[in-house]
Amino acid sequence: DDMNHQGMGPNSNLMLSHYFPQYLAYIVFGLKINIWSCITFYDIIFSFQSGEGEILETLHNIGSKNKIWRSYIGMGYYNCSVPQAIVRNLLENAGWVTQYTPYQPEVSQGRLESLLNYQTMVCDMTGMEVANASLLDEGTAAAEAMQLCHRHNKRRKFYVDVRCHPQTRAVVQTRANYTGVVIELKLPHEMDFSGKDISGVLFQYPDTEGKVEDFTDLVDRAHQNGTLVCCATDLLALCLLKPPGEFGVDVALGSSQRFGVPLYYGGPHAAFFAVKENLVRLMPGRMVGVTRDANGKEVYRLALQTREQHIRRDKATSNICTAQALLANMAAMYGVYHGSNGLKHIARRVHNATLILAEGLKRAGHTLQHDLFFDTLKIQCGCEVKEVFDRASQRKINLRIYSDGKIGVSLDETVSERDLDDLLWIFGCESSAELVAESMGEETRGILSTAFKRTSKFLTHQVFNSYHSETNIVRYMKRLENKDISLVHSMIPLGSCTMKLNSSSELTPITWKEFANIHPFVPLDQAQGYQQLFKELERDLCEITGYDKISFQPNSGAQGEYAGLAAIKAYLNAKGEHHRSVCLIPKSAHGTNPASAQMAGMKIQPVEVDKNGSIDIAHLKAMVEKHKDNLAAIMITYPSTNGVFEEEISDVCDLIHKHGGQVYLDGANMNAQVGLCRPGDYGSDVSHLNLHKTFCIPHGGGGPGMGPIGVKSHLAPYLPTHPVVALQLDADASPLGTISAAPWGSSAILPISWAYIKMMGGKGLKHASEIAILNANYMAKRLEKHYKVLFRGARGYVAHEFILDTRPFKKTANVEAVDVAKRLQDYGFHAPTMSWPVAGTLMIEPTESEDKAELDRFCDAMINIRQEIAEIEEGRMDSTINPLKMSPHTLTCITSPNWDRPYSREVAAFPLPFVKPESKFWPTIARIDDIYGDQHLVCTCPPMEVYESPFSEQKRATS
Ligand SMILES: *Cc1c(COP(=O)(O)O)cnc(C)c1O
Numbered sequence: 008d009d010m011n012h013q014g015m016g017p018n019s020n021l022m023l024s025h026y027f028p029q030y031l032a033y034i035v036f037g038l039k040i041n042i043w044s045c046i047t048f049y050d051i052i053f054s055f056q057s058g059e060g061e062i063l064e065t066l067h068n069i070g071s072k073n074k075i076w077r078s079y080i081g082m083g084y085y086n087c088s089v090p091q092a093i094v095r096n097l098l099e100n101a102g103w104v105t106q107y108t109p110y111q112p113e114v115s116q117g118r119l120e121s122l123l124n125y126q127t128m129v130c131d132m133t134g135m136e137v138a139n140a141s142l143l144d145e146g147t148a149a150a151e152a153m154q155l156c157h158r159h160n161k162r163r164k165f166y167v168d169v170r171c172h173p174q175t176r177a178v179v180q181t182r183a184n185y186t187g188v189v190i191e192l193k194l195p196h197e198m199d200f201s202g203k204d205i206s207g208v209l210f211q212y213p214d215t216e217g218k219v220e221d222f223t224d225l226v227d228r229a230h231q232n233g234t235l236v237c238c239a240t241d242l243l244a245l246c247l248l249k250p251p252g253e254f255g256v257d258v259a260l261g262s263s264q265r266f267g268v269p270l271y272y273g274g275p276h277a278a279f280f281a282v283k284e285n286l287v288r289l290m291p292g293r294m295v296g297v298t299r300d301a302n303g304k305e306v307y308r309l310a311l312q313t314r315e316q317h318i319r320r321d322k323a324t325s326n327i328c329t330a331q332a333l334l335a336n337m338a339a340m341y342g343v344y345h346g347s348n349g350l351k352h353i354a355r356r357v358h359n360a361t362l363i364l365a366e367g368l369k370r371a372g373h374t375l376q377h378d379l380f381f382d383t384l385k386i387q388c389g390c391e392v393k394e395v396f397d398r399a400s401q402r403k404i405n406l407r408i409y410s411d412g413k414i415g416v417s418l419d420e421t422v423s424e425r426d427l428d429d430l431l432w433i434f435g436c437e438s439s440a441e442l443v444a445e446s447m448g449e450e451t452r453g454i455l456s457t458a459f460k461r462t463s464k465f466l467t468h469q470v471f472n473s474y475h476s477e478t479n480i481v482r483y484m485k486r487l488e489n490k491d492i493s494l495v496h497s498m499i500p501l502g503s504c505t506m507k508l509n510s511s512s513e514l515t516p517i518t519w520k521e522f523a524n525i526h527p528f529v530p531l532d533q534a535q536g537y538q539q540l541f542k543e544l545e546r547d548l549c550e551i552t553g554y555d556k557i558s559f560q561p562n563s564g565a566q567g568e569y570a571g572l573a574a575i576k577a578y579l580n581a582k583g584e585h586h587r588s589v590c591l592i593p594k595s596a597h598g599t600n601p602a603s604a605q606m607a608g609m610k611i612q613p614v615e616v617d618k619n620g621s622i623d624i625a626h627l628k629a630m631v632e633k634h635k636d637n638l639a640a641i642m643i644t645y646p647s648t649n650g651v652f653e654e655e656i657s658d659v660c661d662l663i664h665k666h667g668g669q670v671y672l673d674g675a676n677m678n679a680q681v682g683l684c685r686p687g688d689y690g691s692d693v694s695h696l697n698l699h700k701t702f703c704i705p706h707g708g709g710g711p712g713m714g715p716i717g718v719k720s721h722l723a724p725y726l727p728t729h730p731v732v733a734l735q736l737d738a739d740a741s742p743l744g745t746i747s748a749a750p751w752g753s754s755a756i757l758p759i760s761w762a763y764i765k766m767m768g769g770k771g772l773k774h775a776s777e778i779a780i781l782n783a784n785y786m787a788k789r790l791e792k793h794y795k796v797l798f799r800g801a802r803g804y805v806a807h808e809f810i811l812d813t814r815p816f817k818k819t820a821n822v823e824a825v826d827v828a829k830r831l832q833d834y835g836f837h838a839p840t841m842s843w844p845v846a847g848t849l850m851i852e853p854t855e856s857e858d859k860a861e862l863d864r865f866c867d868a869m870i871n872i873r874q875e876i877a878e879i880e881e882g883r884m885d886s887t888i889n890p891l892k893m894s895p896h897t898l899t900c901i902t903s904p905n906w907d908r909p910y911s912r913e914v915a916a917f918p919l920p921f922v923k924p925e926s927k928f929w930p931t932i933a934r935i936d937d938i939y940g941d942q943h944l945v946c947t948c949p950p951m952e953v954y955e956s957p958f959s960e961q962k963r964a965t966s
Contacts, residue, residue, distance in 0.1 A: 107708070503597065645676065
């Protein structure tokens with residue numbers, strides 16, 4: 008016990024590590040041996056060797072190889088001033104970054120409110136009716152729009168305006184290739200809808216050349232022929248421009264990066280997606296809605312979950328699971344902080360700077376391609392282009408070069424007078440910005456003097472008009488933070504989601520300018536630090552997984568699945584085996600598996616699971632035999648989704664290979680394998696790795712994530728490419744297409760995984776897996792006397808997670824998994840994974856990050872809850888009014904003057920001694936009413952009456 012201390016500096020991932028051998032022996036073999044006999048002096052010295060300081064210094068040296076030039080490249084990525092109040096109190100705050108996706112609304116009201124602010128902001132800015140709580144990036148959002156149209160009217164052709172960003176076109180094109188949609192690239196006047204065979208049309212406003220154009224006619228023509236209209240757009244431009252919702256579009260999408268999120272060498276950033284009301288049930292991604300709780304109070308929760316993969320599987324509206332919640336929250340806070348006037352001011356400043364630059368350029372003899380623009384100019388040079396670029400590099404400035412040789416400049420909110428002077432100088436203009444501006448006069452008002460000027464109001468809701476001072480915004484963020492359970496409170500034992508420590512040292516570099524302030528499309532020689540980091544991380548991940556090559560492009564696990572399956576398809580096609588399209592997926596698979604296979608154009612065939620939770624081998628064999636001529640792949644999870652190391656895994660891989668198929672191994676469970684076994688060794692061909700699970704990227708309350716894929720060498724030639732940045736591909740490359748908008752996905756969070764691996768080292772990583780498995784077995788052992796542990800391996804052990812069967816209590820006590828989940832909140836815990844992979848059960852994954860005391864507290868809570876169930880079973884407690892059914896208990900409930908329940912207030916709120924008044928986490932609302940919310944869908948901020956004043960809660964708490 009004396010070793011059972013908290014936090015061990017660099018080895019804080021390994022809080023149990025120092026008594027691991029004794030602990031293991033005790034649990035597994037029932038032996039008790041002296042702890043010190045297992046820990047040598049060498050171990051102790053060694054464990055303090057790879058210091059956090061040293062790792063950060065190395066990482067800083069790598070980062071300093073990135074050259075931070077001023078980039079005016081645009082293309083969906085802009086510099087911005089990230090408010091320091093948001094950096095410190097949200098981005099760098101574990102209370103905002105370590106939460107899980109808000110599936111338990113009673114302990115998630117803070118980020119749910121913030122995400123609702125995001126949705127409201129997006130609706131207001133775009134003029135649309137409903138928005139979701141973020142997608143991965145602008146390119147994938149556009150691909151989702153294309154798929155939404157296809158799902159809506161089943162037509163096969165989709166028009167894309169050639170003046171969309173090149174990466175948007177590439178991502179849409181790739182997605183279309185695999186889903187069987189035909190993309191036609193055209194200019195609006197070439198688009199003919201009269202055949203009534205066009206599913207949808209996508210254009211960009213303002214377009215990639217900066218032009219602001221009137222699309223009213225195009226929208227009308229499309230609608231007359233049953234075609235849906237999708238508009239990629241820019242939130243800052245919409246502060247001044249008529250929003251797309253006002254000229255009839257059906258879907259508006261884009262990136263909210265420039266609302267206070269750094270460039271990050273491509274990500275993570277939140278994409279937004281908004282639709283007309285009639286399309287809401289087809290909308291991809293998560294959506295926050297308003298509903299009521301058991302007391303009738305208006306509250307927030309995720310709406311319309313039944314559209315998602317967990318339920319709809321291959322018929323889901325998309326495979327999006329992890330999105331970009333944290334970045335959406337940053338953007339929302341930026342909106343809350345600035346409000347409508349602040350944003351208008353920023354937008355006007357950007358536009359005015361662009362007008363000044365445009366005027367200066369014209370005077371210097373250059374020609375502008377377009378007269379109407381917001382922040383982007385396309386320039387036909389009056390001199391040698393090379394001259395301009397030479398001068399730009401003297402000033403360390405990046406410009407865009409179009410494929411036709413013209414130059415692009417995109418300005419942003421950081422542009423100062425000096426920046427404008429430099430730009431004018433680069434283009435050979437002899438005047439300063441000040442002189443140009445002085446001579447321009449009042450009449451130059453750009454788009455504000457045209458019909459494009461926005462006349463409608465936005466962000467009128469009180470939340471966007473209350474927190475414009477730092478004092479207030481900081482208190483607002485803290486108030487929301489305090490409503491959410493995160494890893495700063497207690498363990499989040501989510502099976503399959505691996506909520507482990509996200510250490511401070513790993514997270515520190517996220518705000519270093521060397522990693523944050525770099526545009527994804529700069530020349531590679533300016534990003535040598537990132538390139539080195541990618542190479543090192545690739546090498547490490549290959550060693551860990553047994554694969555030969557890694558692609559960092561997929562920016563979530565589900566995107567990795569789609570990318571990996573697309574690589575398989577591309578490989579089979581190249582072999583002339585186009586007909587191979589059947590994908591076998593066990594029924595226990597994560598819902599994203601079938602949803603992704605669907606996106607990759609495969610035909611899904613389910614495989615049964617046997618009573619031990621493993622793949623039913625007899626059924627698998629029959630299915631392989633039946634589909635052998637068309638077999639493309641199997642998607643499996645190992646250890647199985649049921650938390651068991653299946654002993655037949657190699658045989659399964661062999662069987663598939665023998666029949667011409669490929670093995671996709673879902674890598675979500677790497678936390679049970681790192682250092683112990685490698686997918687590449689036991690027969691898998693490709694996996695995604697959830698870096699936001701096993702490799703320490705925080706969950707962010709629903710993103711960011713990274714889902715790079717590892718492949719065996721035969722699949723390497725098919726890995727993704729990028730239309731803007733030439734990736735270094737091998738000579739035999741035949742890429743599957745483009746998966747994400749940015750070449751290396753969400754680059755800026757890769758240092759987290761890099762630092763984790765480097766700090767742990769081979770020995771530490773293996774040790775972590777062992778402790779993760781040990782912790783799960785310890786908990787399963789403690790709990791097995793009280794609950795049935797559903798599946799175990801042949802030797803009686805579970806892997807790194809296990810399932811508790813709560814189904815019997817339905818009959819014996821009218822108690823369901825959800826009641827146990829909500830009751831855990833009264834003990835200060837977030838629920839385990841509920842009803843997956845087996846309905847009516849709970850799946851627990853402790854990870855290696857929790858010490859024994861925390862594991863015991865959680866077990867104590869579960870055991871106590873079992874006793875509460877027993878009281879109901881034995882008739883000593885009412886079967887409808889009891890601590891489980893009435894949970895969670897809020898402070899309001901506990902302090903209400905009338906208490907007429909058959910159990911005490913103490914039992915309700917302080918059920919065990921470790922739940923103490925001074926450290927109690929209070930759920931802020933009572934049990935959620937999901938059905939009501941889905942029947943009365945409201946997905947923007949409700950009117951003010953339901954808001955409390957910032958002080959009312961405090962008053963109640965102290966009165
Ligand atoms: C988390 C998870 C995924 C999906 O990953 P996202 O990043 O959320 O898209 C897929 N499969 C399994 C087994 C998972 O646990």
